[in-house]
Amino acid sequence: MPNEGSYEAALRRSNQIQDDIAAGNASKYTMLTGDRPTGRLHLGHYFGTLVERVRLQDLGIKTNIIIADYQVITDRDTTEHIQDNVYNMVMDYLACGIDPAKTMIFTHSAVPAENQLMLPFLSLVSEAELQRNPTVKAEMEASGHSLTGLLLTYPVHQACDILFCKGNIVPVGRDQLPHIEVTAKIARRFNERYGKVFPDVAGLLTSTPLIPGLDGRKMSKSYGNAISISMTEQETAKLIKKSRTDSERFITFDPDNRPGVSALLTTAGICLDRDPIELAAEIGNGGAGQLKKMVTEAVNGYFAPIRERRHELEGDLDYIKDVLHDGNRRANEIAEKTLAEVREAMGMVY
16 A cells, blocks of 8 residues: 555645546546456446546547456466356446447457567666565465566556556556556656656556445456446346345444445445445345345346347457457557667667
8 A cells, every 4th residue: 555645645636637527628548457267247347447437538539458468377277268258347347338449458468579678668667666565465465476577577567568558557446556657667767877768757647436346345257246347137036035135124334344245235336326325224124135135236237238138249359359350450550669769869770
């Protein structure tokens, strides 16, 4: 976690950028964001990042989404199912409103020039700076793996993702700010050492409320508490029905003492754009049955048009592949151009 001072500075900068975008200056900004294709995207991804990506895309910001397939192996021993996960991720993006005519969607492994930036970038950070990164520490503890070289250099790889396309804004939550600080440091040090090539980078702090999993913990498919965007209405209803609440019939919103009940109320509140406390008051003595019915209807009602679009996309895998091929082609053109600038700045053109 960054110290309070750096967070306050990051928040001020983020607010200035949001104001500048609102003032009609969206074209000044290039955004990079992405996901690891480790499984299906769920409601936490949707409300946490996808909604914001679509908003920024539609405001006219140059938007880029990386499917970080190489980063899957930072903490996993297999790439089984990765191709299926990648194709399904593209389907989710398009169903949720990402427009491939406005947003470049591409994969790590298909853009060699982007990955080649790792070599000069690694010379700009110390081992101690990498070891201190809180996300690296957290990922290492969560996975139970020994610290691989790829996990240690994870923040530098993210710097390559952001800087190869001259990204200057990255939508992040507060806990991801250290990664943006590493990227900004690398860009600044490269420019100081070799001449100006890269832009100043800032985090665009998202204010979206965290949507918990159905049991009150962080939403994660590994916990079995996540509603995937790709689920059918029946699968959604079944998952919500078997979610654990508690023995108290009267429904109240109390995240600390009633995590399961409160998680369901939060989910319904976000989908209905209503206060979960009000929803709890409406249900009152209706108990868990009425609560689960409300949540099921709220989720299925909200996602019905998205799931309908997704179902259509599932039947056109050739189109999904075309979107990815086109995004990879465009990303390669940009990466080659940036790498040529880096070589020029470093005096490595022979």
